[in-house]
Amino acid sequence: xxxxxxxxxxxxxxxxxEGILFVFLGVLAGTLIGMMPGLGPISAIAIMIPLTYNMxxxxxxxxxxxxxxxxxxxxxxxSILLNAPGISGTxxxxxxxxxxxxxxxxxxxxxxxxxxxxxxxxVSVVLLMLxxxxxxxxxxxxxxxxxxxxxxxxxxxISSLSDGSTVKALISAVLGIMAVTIGIDSQTGTTxxxxxxxxxxEGIDFLVVALGLFALSEVCALIINRSQTSKDRKSLGxxxxxxxxxxxxxxxxxxxxxxxxxxxxxxxxxxxxxxFIGYITEKKLAKKPKxxxxxxxxxxxxxxxxxxxxxxxxxxPLLSLGIPGSGTTAVLLGALLVLDIQPGPLLMGExxxxxxxxxxxxxxxxxxxxxxxxxxxPYIAKILAIPRPLLISLVIMFSMIGVYxxxxxxxDLYLLLIFGIIGYLMRLFKFPPAPFILAxxxxxxxxESFRQAMTMSNNDLSVFINKPIALGMLIxxxxxxxxxxxxxxxxxxxxxx
Amino acid sequence: MKKFWLSTLALCTGLTLAACGGGENExxxxxxxxxxxxxxxxxSIEFVAPSGAGGGWDTTARxxxxxxxxxxxxxxxxxxxxxxxxGGAVGWAYIAGKAENPHHLFVASPPLLLIPLNGQSEYGYxxxxxIANMISDYGAFAVxxxxxxxxxxxxxxxxxxxxxxxxxxxxxxxxxxDHIQFIKIAKEAGVDPQSVxxxxxxxxxxxxxxxxxxxxxYSTGVTETVEQVRAGEIKVLGVTAEERLEGExxxxxxxxxxxxxxxxxxxxxxxxxxxxxxDAQIAYYEEKFQELNDxxxxxxxxxxxxxxxxxxDSEEYAEFLKEEEKTMQELLDDVNMQEE
Amino acid sequence: xxxxxxxxxxxxxxxLSIFYLYLSFQxxxxxxxxxxxxxxxxxxxxGLIILSLILFFSPDKETKEDKEKRIIPKEDxxxxxxxxxxxxxxxxxxxxxxxxxxSFLFIFFCSLFLGYTKHGVNLIVSILFPLVLYSxxxxxxxxxxxxxxxxx
Numbered sequence: 008x009x010x011x012x013x014x015x016x017x018x019x020x021x022x023x024x025e026g027i028l029f030v031f032l033g034v035l036a037g038t039l040i041g042m043m044p045g046l047g048p049i050s051a052i053a054i055m056i057p058l059t060y061n062m063x064x065x066x067x068x069x070x071x072x073x074x075x076x077x078x079x080x081x082x083x084x085x086s087i088l089l090n091a092p093g094i095s096g097t098x099x100x101x102x103x104x105x106x107x108x109x110x111x112x113x114x115x116x117x118x119x120x121x122x123x124x125x126x127x128x129x130v131s132v133v134l135l136m137l138x139x140x141x142x143x144x145x146x147x148x149x150x151x152x153x154x155x156x157x158x159x160x161x162x163x164x165i166s167s168l169s170d171g172s173t174v175k176a177l178i179s180a181v182l183g184i185m186a187v188t189i190g191i192d193s194q195t196g197t198t199x200x201x202x203x204x205x206x207x208x209e210g211i212d213f214l215v216v217a218l219g220l221f222a223l224s225e226v227c228a229l230i231i232n233r234s235q236t237s238k239d240r241k242s243l244g245x246x247x248x249x250x251x252x253x254x255x256x257x258x259x260x261x262x263x264x265x266x267x268x269x270x271x272x273x274x275x276x277x278x279x280x281x282x283f284i285g286y287i288t289e290k291k292l293a294k295k296p297k298x299x300x301x302x303x304x305x306x307x308x309x310x311x312x313x314x315x316x317x318x319x320x321x322x323x324p325l326l327s328l329g330i331p332g333s334g335t336t337a338v339l340l341g342a343l344l345v346l347d348i349q350p351g352p353l354l355m356g357e358x359x360x361x362x363x364x365x366x367x368x369x370x371x372x373x374x375x376x377x378x379x380x381x382x383x384x385p386y387i388a389k390i391l392a393i394p395r396p397l398l399i400s401l402v403i404m405f406s407m408i409g410v411y412x413x414x415x416x417x418x419d420l421y422l423l424l425i426f427g428i429i430g431y432l433m434r435l436f437k438f439p440p441a442p443f444i445l446a447x448x449x450x451x452x453x454x455e456s457f458r459q460a461m462t463m464s465n466n467d468l469s470v471f472i473n474k475p476i477a478l479g480m481l482i483x484x485x486x487x488x489x490x491x492x493x494x495x496x497x498x499x500x501x502x503x504x
Numbered sequence: 505m506k507k508f509w510l511s512t513l514a515l516c517t518g519l520t521l522a523a524c525g526g527g528e529n530e531x532x533x534x535x536x537x538x539x540x541x542x543x544x545x546x547x548s549i550e551f552v553a554p555s556g557a558g559g560g561w562d563t564t565a566r567x568x569x570x571x572x573x574x575x576x577x578x579x580x581x582x583x584x585x586x587x588x589x590x591g592g593a594v595g596w597a598y599i600a601g602k603a604e605n606p607h608h609l610f611v612a613s614p615p616l617l618l619i620p621l622n623g624q625s626e627y628g629y630x631x632x633x634x635i636a637n638m639i640s641d642y643g644a645f646a647v648x649x650x651x652x653x654x655x656x657x658x659x660x661x662x663x664x665x666x667x668x669x670x671x672x673x674x675x676x677x678x679x680x681x682d683h684i685q686f687i688k689i690a691k692e693a694g695v696d697p698q699s700v701x702x703x704x705x706x707x708x709x710x711x712x713x714x715x716x717x718x719x720x721x722y723s724t725g726v727t728e729t730v731e732q733v734r735a736g737e738i739k740v741l742g743v744t745a746e747e748r749l750e751g752e753x754x755x756x757x758x759x760x761x762x763x764x765x766x767x768x769x770x771x772x773x774x775x776x777x778x779x780x781x782x783d784a785q786i787a788y789y790e791e792k793f794q795e796l797n798d799x800x801x802x803x804x805x806x807x808x809x810x811x812x813x814x815x816x817d818s819e820e821y822a823e824f825l826k827e828e829e830k831t832m833q834e835l836l837d838d839v840n841m842q843e844e
Numbered sequence: 845x846x847x848x849x850x851x852x853x854x855x856x857x858x859x860l861s862i863f864y865l866y867l868s869f870q871x872x873x874x875x876x877x878x879x880x881x882x883x884x885x886x887x888x889x890x891g892l893i894i895l896s897l898i899l900f901f902s903p904d905k906e907t908k909e910d911k912e913k914r915i916i917p918k919e920d921x922x923x924x925x926x927x928x929x930x931x932x933x934x935x936x937x938x939x940x941x942x943x944x945x946x947s948f949l950f951i952f953f954c955s956l957f958l959g960y961t962k963h964g965v966n967l968i969v970s971i972l973f974p975l976v977l978y979s980x981x982x983x984x985x986x987x988x989x990x991x992x993x994x995x996x
Contacts, residue, residue, distance in 0.1 A: 040985070049556075054985050057566065150718035154709075174899050178857065181892045185864060188888070191591070192881040193704045195874045196622060196679040199881060200867055205597055208590035208624055230927065230958065231920045274709050329731040330711050337708055341563070344727065345808050351731025396958035397969060400951045403931060408947075408977065411938070412987055413556065414588040420935040424928065435914050436853055437906075452707065458879040459703050463671045463718055466878040583988055 013355075014136075017363025021371055025066055026364070030372045033070040037077020038376060044085050044222070045214055045409025047094035048078040048318075048335045056342045064346040065361045069368040071342060075335060076128060076318045076369065079278060080376045083120040083311055088113060088390055089402050091222035093409060095213050096278035096314040098444055099286040101221060102168075103299060103306025110302050111243060113388040118246040119304055120311045121380045123260050127312035128373040130264035131271070131319035136366055140355065142272050143327035149273050151460035152470045156480035157273075158453035161280055161445070163488045164287040167296075168441040173492075176442045179433065183446030184454075186211060194458045206418040215419050216447055218406045219426020220433070220440040226399050227431040243388045246381065248304075256308040259289045267313030271320020274332030278314040278321075279448055285313030291487070319369060326350055326362060543784035545607055548581040551775075552610040554595025556588045560641075561611040564773055567805050568611075568638070571796050578792055591615055591680070593625035600627045602778040606785040609635065613773045614681055617825070617832045622679045629829065633781040634821035636793035637774030639806060640814035642745040643685035644757060646722045646729045646738045648714060656742040656763050659721065660693040667699035673719035677704045684835050685744055685769040686723040689760045692767035697838040714738065725771065726754055727810050744769035751810065772814060772828075774821060786818050849914070854900035858893055865889035923958065930954050942992015947974035 020026050033055075040051040051074045059067035079096060086092040087104035100120060107116035149157075165180045166173055189200045190210030201207040263285040270281040289309035290299045299306045324330040329351030331337035343350055348361065355362045393401070410423050433440055464470040471477050551569055553562040562584075569582040587595035592615050602608040612629070620628035645656065653659040663670050674682025683704070687697045702723075705713060714722040715737060722729075722738070726745075730753050732738045742760045746768050749755060760767055775793065777785070796802050797815045806813060816824060868885035916924075934950045951970035960966055981987045 046985075050985075050987075053562075054987070057570070147712050147716045149709075150713055150716050151705075172899075172902070172905070174895055174902060178892065178895045178899065181888055181895060185885075185888050185892070188885050191624065191677055193677045193706050194879075195877055195881045196677040197872055197874070197881050198624060199871060199885065200864075205590040205593035205625060208593055209588070226927075227924055230923050231916060274707075274712050324712075328711075331708050333708055344810075347808075349731045349734075352735035352737060353731070394960060394962075396955045396960035397951075397966065399927075399958055400954035401969075401973060403927070403954065404934075404947055404950055404974075407931070407934065407938075408943075408989070412981065412989070414594075415586055416589055416594055417935050417938060418589075418594075420938070421932075424931055424935070428928070436849060437910070454884045455706070458877070459705060459718075461878045462701065462703050465668050585988060 013359025014363045014367070016360040017365075017367045020065060020360055020364035021069070021367035025063075026069060026368055027371060029066050029070040030073050030368045031375055033073020034077035034080070034372045034375050035379065037074035037079075038081035038379060040074070041078035041081030041093065042084045043409060044091050044093035044218060044406055045412045046078075047082065048075045049338055050413070051075070051078040052335065052338050052342060056338075056345070059342065059346065062346075064343075064348045065364045067346050068343065068348065068361065068365050071339060072322070072365050072369065073372045075339065076315065076372065077376060079315055079318045080121075080124045080128070080380070082314075083124070084117065084387060085405075087116045087120060087307070088388070089222060089405075090225040091402065091406055091409075092217045093214070094278075095217070095448055096282050096317075097310070098217055098221075098279070098441075098448075099282040099310035100307060100314075102286065102310075102441060103301070103303050105225075106300070106302035107304075107307065108388075108391060112245075112302070113243050113391050114245045114384050115248060115252075115304075116302075116307055117384045117388060118248060118381065119252075119256060119307045121377060121384065122248075123256065123263075123308040123311040124315040125373055125377040126260050127264045127267060127315035128319060128376070129370060130261075131268040131316035132366060132369045132373070134265070134268050135319050135322060135369075139323050139327050139366075142323050143352075145269075146272050146274060146324040146328060146330065146332070148476065150474075151456040151463065152474050152477040153480070154456035155453060155460055156471065156477040156484070157280070158449045158456065160480045160484040160487070161283055161287075161449045162453065163484045164283060164445060165442040166488060166491060167287055167290055168300075168439060168445065171437055171439065175438045179438045179440065180442040180446035180450075183443035184450030186216065186443075187447050187451040188454075193455055194462070204418075206416060210451075211422060212410070212413060212419060213448065214413060215410055215422050216426055217444055218410060219423045220430035220444060222402060222406045223423065223427025224430030224434055224440070226402055227427070228434065229395065229399055243385075243391055246384055252304050256304050258292075259285075259305045259309040260312045262292075263289070263309050263312035264316045267316030268320040270313070271317030272323045272332075273320075274324050274330055277333045278317040281313040281317035281320075282310035283445060283448075285309040322365075326354060326365070328352055329354070543782065543788050545578070545580045545788075547607050548583060549578065550608045551582055551584045552595050552599060552608060553584060553586050554588070554592040554598075554610060554612075556586055560613065560773065561592075562586060563809065564639070565611045567809075568775070568796065571799065571802050571805060572792070575796065575799050575801055577795050577799075590625060591619050593619060593627070596625055596627045596632070599776070599778050600631055603780050604778070606777055606781045606789075609775050609777050609789070611773065612776050613771060614684075614828070614832070616776075617829050618680050618684065618836070621829070621833055621836050629776070629825050631779055633777040633779065633786060634818050634825060635775045635777050635786060635789045636797075636818065637772050637814055637816040637821050637824070638793065638797060639773050639811040641771035641773070641811060642726050642743050642749065643682070643769050643771065644724060644726045644729045644740050644743045645686065645689070646714065646724065646732070646740050647720060648717070649736055649739055651720065651739070653741060654739075655758065656689070656693065656760055656765060659741055660690055660695050660765075663690065663695050663700070667696070667701060670701060670721060671719045672700055672702045672721045672723055673705055673710050673713050674702065674723040675704070675706060675710055677706070678702055679836060679839065681771070682723045683839070684832065685771075686721075687835055687839055688769050688831070689742065689744060689765055689767045691835070691838060692760075693765045697835070700839075726757065730754065745812075749812070754810075770814070772824075773811075774816065790817050848904040848906070849911075850902070850904065850906075851900050854896040857896040857899070861889045861892035861896065864892070926957055927954060930957070939990045940992065943989040944974050944978055945992060947977075 037051055040046045052071055055071055055074050082094045082097040083100045086097040086101035087108050090101050090105040092098040092101050104116045165176050189207055191208050192199050267281040286309050289305050290296050321332050321336050324332045325336045331340045407420055410419050430440055460470050551565040553565040555561045565584045569584050572578050572582055587598050599610050616629050619625045676682045683702050691697050713719040726743055729740050740757045743757045745759050868882045871882040873880050937946045948970050952966055955966050981989050
């Protein structure tokens with residue numbers, strides 16, 4: 008069998024001294040870069056490109072893949088410790104990760120994130136190995152009607168992302184979609200709500216919204232809230248997870264490894280949607296959904312497993328079809344072209360060593376990430392022991408440099424400040440920020456895919472019904488939105504009676 | 505010592521640091537043939553890529569900076585700076601603010617014409633000083649392998665009859681590159697520009713939508729199509745170059761011209777300076793870019809990225825841009841779907 | 845009538861949606877797109893008005909505790925406004941004075957302003973932290989941050 012030989016040569020390469028060295032360097036660089044807000048996998052790979060010019064193509068790909076999943080792995084740190092999600096894939100991690108850190112369980116939260124990331128990353132590589140060729144056809148199935156349905160399904164999460172008033176959550180979401188309509192409209196090329204300001208033409212960057220609503224508004228809260236004194240410093244760095252906690256996270260980790268991988272395979276869906284959908288499904292499945300949002304171990308495990316699993320999933324369309332499914336894989340594809348690697352349907356047959364070498368190296372890389380990250384956690388967690396005034400100054404500066412390093416435009420910094428103030432006001436008046444950011448991420452894609460679908464079908468709504476996948480997801484979305492409301496109503500009635 | 509260390513690092517990585525003066529003072533005697541000698545840069549030079557990291561402008565800027573550095577063409581160091589936003593508008597506004605400071609150059613391509621014409625930037629090419637064009641790319645129109653059309657004329661004939669049944673997909677929004685390059689060729693073939701059903705997909709799903717049948721025609725760059733053609737998934741009906749391209753696979757792509765449609769679309773890419781540069785300053789850079797263009801190093805770079813050589817000096821460039829702008833304006837008027 | 849905070853907010857939101865709707869109706873319409881650029885904004889504007897009205901007429905569920913939380917002591921408010929002004933100054937000066945100098949000033953004075961009294965530690969951190977970040981960005985990552993008036 009050709010593929011067995013291919014796998015063997017891949018194993019050989021991945022375990023060669025060179026292979027191991029560059030996987031190590033890749034994941035090390037990735038995880039460090041990922042920890043900085045603003046520098047996500049895209050910039051991490053772009054930064055690595057010039058270094059790879061004279062490398063052996065397979066080794067270069069091993070290195071860049073390592074940087075990629077390393078950056079996703081490291082991305083959770085600032086979400087958990089500072090409520091400052093650096094990439095969109097780790098926003099959901101902050102929902103429960105930050106409350107855990109607040110409780111003095113920063114080390115535990117980081118450990119949960121690291122273990123879930125490791126399992127999600129590893130299981131998905133197994134899936135990648137077994138199903139890459141078979142799944143490549145699945146990646147192509149999704150068109151605009153299916154994406155629209157997927158976005159709607161994701162948005163139904165709004166109702167489950169707030170524990171207070173549903174109306175307030177919905178208002179927050181509508182405001183989020185409004186914010187994303189700013190900029191050039193992709194389908195007509197006209198500008199919307201830009202007030203003739205060139206800085207707004209490309210719309211507001213996700214990071215500006217995320218760091219403003221989460222990190223800066225948290226800073227305001229920290230300034231005011233003096234009653235909380237520095238936490239118990241000893242427990243901060245403790246990684247100890249009890250047996251029941253490990254058992255508690257095993258379910259979400261198992262399920263999200265698979266679900267995250269599948270969502271990652273879909274071009275355009277990726278780690279962000281996987282992490283949100285992972286969070287929501289686990290909240291729905293949990294016996295005590297009330298704990299979510301207040302520092303639940305499952306609430307950290309689910310999105311962290313899902314986003315890392317999705318990262319491996321993204322390699323399916325890239326390696327087996329040559330189709331970049333996201334901005335990050337597009338940059339990766341560009342880098343490969345320079346190295347004379349042409350990922351496409353023929354890659355697996357023509358260069359099995361490269362194909363399997365990269366995949367096998369991902370096992371090694373994920374193991375390295377775990378080994379690298381776990382011992383560091385106690386030290387990283389101690390960041391929270393920095394005296395409050397100094398920590399506040401550093402977080403503000405850190406967020407601003409994160410935003411500045413993506414656009415090199417001070418206008419974005421003013422926007423960041425504005426979103427910080429909006430976030431703080433939302434907090435004061437109990438409008439949850441999570442639906443805002445979710446709608447901001449999904450709303451734009453939802454509008455785009457809806458309009459694409461309608462244009463393609465010449466204004467015929469039946470495209471959403473004729474496609475079984477789209478229809479199935481829309482029904483699921485409808486149910487997940489209506490059932491909780493109906494249940495609530497029913498319960499109230501019972502109480503009254 | 506520090507300077508030495510820095511420039512070594514810059515050489516190794518190809519990423520240069522702003523304000524690092526380079527360390528080749530000892531070579532300045534041999535290298536003192538700048539322009540006509542009447543102007544020399546007084547500080548390090550900045551190449552602005554008006555986009556984020558990783559795109560075409562960014563790659564061109566970084567590769568050129570690396571080329572200059574490697575070949576020791578300029579005495580001054582070069583730093584690459586990204587100014588992202590507005591499809592380029594933010595970077596252009598930045599350069600416009602550097603009038604009379606000829607140490608800030610930027611990379612541009614057709615969007616420099618299209619975006620101002622679409623009313624999305626207050627600065628256009630006329631506000632800047634064209635220095636040199638370096639490379640060109642061409643557009644390709646691809647369909648699925650089992651599509652009923654075998655050449656552009658069959659496609660366009662079908663389009664004239666049933667415009668609603670054929671979806672054209674591209675990366676950029678209507679009125680920019682992928683859309684306009686298709687319109688330019690289709691219009692020449694007699695298709696009503698207004699009737700073309702164009703859908704923009706900016707999330708990287710363009711190829712997928714072609715393969716799964718949601719779209720029928722994919723308007724994109726030549727390199728994007730190569731792998732799927734090799735795998736027998738799609739076929740390229742035409743490219744927008746004047747002559748057949750060189751290289752495996754792409755040499756089989758027919759041009760629109762050879763199919764009797766007399767239209768081309770060049771995705772040119774070159775360097776511009778701020779407004780108000782003197783002739784001596786232009787001459788200095790022209791000579792440097794010419795030297796880079798002729799170097800073997802740059803030839804390798806072109807080959808690596810599948811770029812085609814298209815060198816134009818400042819004067820030719822200005823002339824060329826004037827013509828291009830007129831054509832673009834006409835095409836945009838043709839597709840203007842806005843209701844008054 | 846306007847006493848509960850949520851009613852005031854609801855009115856502000858209605859004003860916002862009217863403004864947003866006004867802008868949406870200004871958007872050009874296009875002949876050959878099925879769903880126009882203004883379709884979704886209009887729906888959002890109307891949706892927000894409806895939601896704001898629901899909010900306006902919903903009963904006041906806030907507890908006393910919630911309301912008290914919203915009362916910010918004057919001293920804290922002064923602190924927040926002070927920090928906001930320092931952030932504005934940081935943004936304004938970043939490209940003018942350069943990353944190193946501005947970050948040093950910001951970290952030092954912001955920490956001082958918020959009541960940090962260990963001046964020695966403060967000084968060391970505010971010099972070292974930007975320096976490490978700056979070298980990591982420029983040397984290792986090849987991303988140039990504004991150097992400003994410091995000549996390296």
